[in-house]
Amino acid sequence: MAADLMPYPAVKHSGADWLGDVPEHWELRRTKTLLKQRTEKGFPNEPLLAATQTKGVVRKEEYENRTVLALKDLHLLKLVRVGDFVISLRSFQGGIEYARERGIISPAYTVLFPVRPDDHRYLAHLFKSAPYVENLSFFVTGIRQGQNIDYARLARSRLPLPPSVERRAIACFLDHAKAHIQRYVRAKERLIELLEEQREIGIQQAVTGQIDVRTGQPYPAYRDSGVEWLGNVPEHWRVGRNRWLFQERTETGFGSLPVLEVSLRDGVRIRDMKGGQRKQRIVDRNQYKRAKKDDIAYNTMRMWQGAVGVVPEDGLVSPAYVVMAPVERMESRYYGYLFRTEIYKNAVKTFSRGIVSDRDRLYWDGFKRIASFVPPLEEQSAIVDFLDHAGRRIEAQVSATKRQIDLLREYRTRLIADVVTGKLDVREAAARLPEVDSIGGGGRVDATQPESKAHATDYGVAGEAGA
Structure with a gap:
C-alpha cells in the first residue's frame, strides 16, 4: 500500500527529536x-x-x-x-x-x-x-x-499540523489503510481457527476409529461398542472400562523429584518454579504424588476442559491430581490424545461431581468407570505417529500465519507513524480514495488542490484509532 508513496519534496527540521524533519509547509x-x-x-x-x-x-x-x-x-x-x-x-x-x-x-x-x-x-x-x-x-x-x-x-x-485539507487526506488514507490491513489480519486469524479445528477433527477421527490412519479411509467393518456415547468402533478394537486399563498411583515421599503440572494446551510439563504471574509455593514436597514416565496425570477440577497428559519424566504432582499407571502394554500418548477430545470431555462431565458444573471434579472412582477405546498396540503407535506428524505440520502453519499477522501489524504501525509525522506524502493516494462515511459526512478528498477549493465538511474518526 505504501509502495507508491514518496517523501515530501521539501522538509525542515521540527526541533523535536521524536518528529525529526517535517514537510516545509507544515506548521508546528x-x-x-x-x-x-x-x-x-x-x-x-x-x-x-x-x-x-x-x-x-x-x-x-x-x-x-x-x-x-x-x-x-x-x-x-x-x-x-x-x-x-x-x-x-x-x-x-x-x-x-x-x-x-x-x-x-x-x-x-x-x-x-x-x-x-x-x-x-x-x-x-x-x-x-x-x-x-x-x-x-x-x-x-x-x-x-x-x-x-x-x-x-x-x-x-x-505538534505537527498539516494544512486542513491535508489533515483530511491523511485521515482518509489511514482509515482505508487500517481497514485494509485489518481485513487481512482477520483473514489470517480465521485461517488459524480453521487449522486448529482441522487438528481437533483429525485427532478425534483418528483416536475414535472413524479413519484408519494407515490408509486414510474408514475401517472395513464396524460394530456397536455397547456404550452409547462411544458409538460404533472398528470391529477388531476392544472397549474397556478405565479400571482395567489403569491403576491409580498414590505413592508420596519422593521430594527430590521435579514438580510437574498439567497445561490445557501442552499436557504435563515441568512447572516453572521461578514464579511468573502466578506464584506457586510447595509447603512439603513429600506430600506430592509420584508420577512415572509414561503415566497419565490429570487435574481433577479441570479434566472436563482437557487438563490431562502423558508424564514426560519421573516427577511430583499436586495431591489434587490423579496419577494413573498403565496396567497393560499401551502407547500412553494415544490415551493422551483420546482424553483431550470433545467426545471424552463430555463423558468426563457426566462422571464428575460437585456443587456447580464449572467446579465439578473427576476423581479416580469416577474416572475408572468411564469406557475407553482399546485399539491393538501397533495401531495405537500408528495413530500417535500420524497425529504427531500432522500436529507438527499444522503447528508450523499456525506459527507462520502468526508471524504474518505480526508483520502486518508492524507494517501498520510503521505506516501510521510515517504518514502522521510527514515522512510519506499521501495526498495523491488519498485523492483516489472514496471518503469513508464517518461522523459528519463523506466525499472525496483532493489534497492536491488549494485549500480554498476543498470541501469544508467536518469529519469524525472512522475505524479505531491505533487499532
Whole structure:
C-alpha cells in the first residue's frame, strides 16, 4: 500500500527529536493551541466510561463489569463528549484515547477537545502513533503505580499540523489503510481457527476409529461398542472400562523429584518454579504424588476442559491430581490424545461431581468407570505417529500465519507513524480514495488542490484509532 508513496519534496527540521524533519509547509503548534481542557462536572445520570488502549474511550460495561466509584460520587466525574480526547493513567504506555461515547469519567483523567472540530480525526491517528507514544514518556511524573502524564508540561510541547485539507487526506488514507490491513489480519486469524479445528477433527477421527490412519479411509467393518456415547468402533478394537486399563498411583515421599503440572494446551510439563504471574509455593514436597514416565496425570477440577497428559519424566504432582499407571502394554500418548477430545470431555462431565458444573471434579472412582477405546498396540503407535506428524505440520502453519499477522501489524504501525509525522506524502493516494462515511459526512478528498477549493465538511474518526 505504501509502495507508491514518496517523501515530501521539501522538509525542515521540527526541533523535536521524536518528529525529526517535517514537510516545509507544515506548521508546528503548541498542544495547548490545538486542544482545550474540558472540566465540566455534575452529570451523574450520564453513562460511566472507561479509557482503554485498544478500544478508545467506551462505555464501562463494554469493557469491564466492576465499577470503582460509589453512586454518590458520580457528580464529581468529568463529562466527556464524542470526539474528545482523554489522557488516562496509562496513556503514557498506549497514547491518548479518542472518545466514541458521551459519558462521565474519572476526575483524575484529563479531558481535551480540539479547538477546531476538523482537527480531531488527524489528531486521533497522531496520538496513537508509535513516535508520539514514545514521546509521552518524557512528560511522565510520579513513580511506579503513581505515574501519570503532566499535562501542564505536555501542553507546551509542539505538534505537527498539516494544512486542513491535508489533515483530511491523511485521515482518509489511514482509515482505508487500517481497514485494509485489518481485513487481512482477520483473514489470517480465521485461517488459524480453521487449522486448529482441522487438528481437533483429525485427532478425534483418528483416536475414535472413524479413519484408519494407515490408509486414510474408514475401517472395513464396524460394530456397536455397547456404550452409547462411544458409538460404533472398528470391529477388531476392544472397549474397556478405565479400571482395567489403569491403576491409580498414590505413592508420596519422593521430594527430590521435579514438580510437574498439567497445561490445557501442552499436557504435563515441568512447572516453572521461578514464579511468573502466578506464584506457586510447595509447603512439603513429600506430600506430592509420584508420577512415572509414561503415566497419565490429570487435574481433577479441570479434566472436563482437557487438563490431562502423558508424564514426560519421573516427577511430583499436586495431591489434587490423579496419577494413573498403565496396567497393560499401551502407547500412553494415544490415551493422551483420546482424553483431550470433545467426545471424552463430555463423558468426563457426566462422571464428575460437585456443587456447580464449572467446579465439578473427576476423581479416580469416577474416572475408572468411564469406557475407553482399546485399539491393538501397533495401531495405537500408528495413530500417535500420524497425529504427531500432522500436529507438527499444522503447528508450523499456525506459527507462520502468526508471524504474518505480526508483520502486518508492524507494517501498520510503521505506516501510521510515517504518514502522521510527514515522512510519506499521501495526498495523491488519498485523492483516489472514496471518503469513508464517518461522523459528519463523506466525499472525496483532493489534497492536491488549494485549500480554498476543498470541501469544508467536518469529519469524525472512522475505524479505531491505533487499532
